[in-house]
Amino acid sequence: MxxxxxxxxxxxxxxxxxxxxxxxxxxxxxxxxxxxxxxxDRPTGPWRLDDGLGVEQVPWDDFDPSLGYFPRGxxxxxxxxxxxxxxxxxxxxxxxxxLEVHGFVHIRYASRSPWHLRLGLVVGWExxxxxxxxxxxxxxxxxxxxxxxxxxxxxxxxxxxxxxxxPDLGIQIAPSPDGARVLFSGAGLAHLAFxxxxxxxxxxxxGGFQLTGVARVERPNTGFPFSDSSGVTYVPDPVLGVTAGYxx
Amino acid sequence: MRHLHHIAIVVAxxxxxxxxxxxxxxxxxxxxxxxxxxxxxRYGDGPDLLSERWELTNYTTDAAGRPxxxxxxxxxxxxxxxxxxxxxxxxxxxAADLVYRQRDGSAEIWARTLVLPAAWDGDxxxxxxxxxxxxxxxxxxxxxxxxxxxxxxxxxxxNFGEAVIDGLPAHWVELDVVRDDHLERVTLxxxxxxxxxxxxGRRRSVPMLLVxxxxxxxxxHDEVRRDFERFxxxxxxxxxx
Numbered sequence: 001m002x003x004x005x006x007x008x009x010x011x012x013x014x015x016x017x018x019x020x021x022x023x024x025x026x027x028x029x030x031x032x033x034x035x036x037x038x039x040x041d042r043p044t045g046p047w048r049l050d051d052g053l054g055v056e057q058v059p060w061d062d063f064d065p066s067l068g069y070f071p072r073g074x075x076x077x078x079x080x081x082x083x084x085x086x087x088x089x090x091x092x093x094x095x096x097x098x099l100e101v102h103g104f105v106h107i108r109y110a111s112r113s114p115w116h117l118r119l120g121l122v123v124g125w126e127x128x129x130x131x132x133x134x135x136x137x138x139x140x141x142x143x144x145x146x147x148x149x150x151x152x153x154x155x156x157x158x159x160x161x162x163x164x165x166x167p168d169l170g171i172q173i174a175p176s177p178d179g180a181r182v183l184f185s186g187a188g189l190a191h192l193a194f195x196x197x198x199x200x201x202x203x204x205x206x207g208g209f210q211l212t213g214v215a216r217v218e219r220p221n222t223g224f225p226f227s228d229s230s231g232v233t234y235v236p237d238p239v240l241g242v243t244a245g246y247x248x
Numbered sequence: 249m250r251h252l253h254h255i256a257i258v259v260a261x262x263x264x265x266x267x268x269x270x271x272x273x274x275x276x277x278x279x280x281x282x283x284x285x286x287x288x289x290r291y292g293d294g295p296d297l298l299s300e301r302w303e304l305t306n307y308t309t310d311a312a313g314r315p316x317x318x319x320x321x322x323x324x325x326x327x328x329x330x331x332x333x334x335x336x337x338x339x340x341x342x343a344a345d346l347v348y349r350q351r352d353g354s355a356e357i358w359a360r361t362l363v364l365p366a367a368w369d370g371d372x373x374x375x376x377x378x379x380x381x382x383x384x385x386x387x388x389x390x391x392x393x394x395x396x397x398x399x400x401x402x403x404x405x406x407n408f409g410e411a412v413i414d415g416l417p418a419h420w421v422e423l424d425v426v427r428d429d430h431l432e433r434v435t436l437x438x439x440x441x442x443x444x445x446x447x448x449g450r451r452r453s454v455p456m457l458l459v460x461x462x463x464x465x466x467x468x469h470d471e472v473r474r475d476f477e478r479f480x481x482x483x484x485x486x487x488x489x
Contacts, residue, residue, distance in 0.1 A: 047411035
C-alpha cells in the first residue's frame, strides 16, 4: 500500500515536473488546485506564531563565549595594583621597590575582536634617593609620579590571557631640600595578564623601563638658597613586577 | 507562476553547492542565537527550546546535557551563482540551524536559514512565492530542499496559508510526503527576516528566508503542531537599527 502510494506521489511529482517543462502550465505548483479542493476548509486568518514578547521585554544579548572575549561588554572600569622592582638603579644603589595604583577604562572594539584599549591614570611611589656629591651639589630622584597610561597595543591571547603594550606620560616629583622638583615622567611597559573565566579578576606580570628623573641641585654657600642649576638627567630604569586587578 | 518552477530549480541547485565555517549559532543564557544575528529563539520554561520529549540532533551535549558542539552538515554554494556577480568562489552554509527529533517517535522539528539568490531581492519574490518554490522542489523529490536528511520520494500540497512570526508576515504550506516508503505530513513556515541578509566576504550579501518546519505521521501532526507552535512563538527577529 505504501509503495503504491509512494509511486502515485512520485508520479504526481514527476508529472508536475514534466508539465513545468511545457509552457504555459495552468497551475504548476498546485496551489490553485489545492485551494479549489479545500474550498471552505481553507484557513481564513493567518496562523499566528508569536507569543507577544520581543526585544523590548527580553534584551538582545548575543554574546557567544566561544567567539567573544571577557569581560562581557564594551566598556569597563578597572583598578589595578602593581608591585615592581627597579633593577638597575639610577644612582647605582641597590634595587628599589615600586608601588603603584592604576585606575583605567577598558574598551573593547568589538565583542568578537581580541583587540582592546586601556586608558588609565597611574599614581606610584618609589623610595626617594638623595646623594650629596660635594661642593654644595646634590642629586635627587623622584618619590612619586602621576602618569597617564595608554595601553594601545592590546589584544587577548585565547580566552584567559592578554598582552598589552603602551607608553606612560606624566610627571614625577623629586624632593629636594628646598621643596620639590616637578619633572617629566615617561615609561614604556608590556603587561601580560591572566584572568578568570569571567574576565573580572586578573593577575599578571609587567616589565619595561621608566625614565627616572635625576635632578641636580646646588647650594654654593651655606645660607644661600638651593638652585636647580644643572638641570635634569633621565635614566632609563628597567622595571619588572607583578600585578593584580579587578574590572567592574 | 511558471517562474516558481525555475526558482525551485535554482534553490535545488544552490542547495547542492559549498565554504565558510562560521558556527551556526550558540546557546546563550536565555536563548539560541544564530551567528548571523538575524534571529533568536528564547528558551521555554526551562533552559531548553523544546520539552524533554525532543532531542537536539545536530549538536552534541556536554555532561550537563547542554548543547555543546555542532554536528555540522554544510551545503556548498557558489558565490557567483548566489550573488549573481563576481568571481566564482565556494562558500558553505549550514544545512539546518536546529534539528529536533522526537524521542519516542519519528517526528522532527527544525529551523533553517535558506540562502536565496540575489535576484530574489525586494518584491520580486514574495515570501509566499519563495516558499511555494521551495515546496515545489520538495514535490519534485529534491532531497536537499526538504527536511534535513530527508530521503524524499514525492510530495503533494495539502494546504497553505498566511502566518505571522514575531509580527512579520509569513507563509506556510502543508505537504503530504513519502519518505522511506512512509507517508509523512510536513508543514513549513517561511518568513523573511526583516532586512537581514546573509553576508560573507567583505561586501557580499544575499537575501535569506527563515524556514521553520515539522514533520510527523499524519495522525500525530496536530499533537506535534502544538510543540512546534510553542517553539516558533518564541522566535524573535532582530530589529534593524
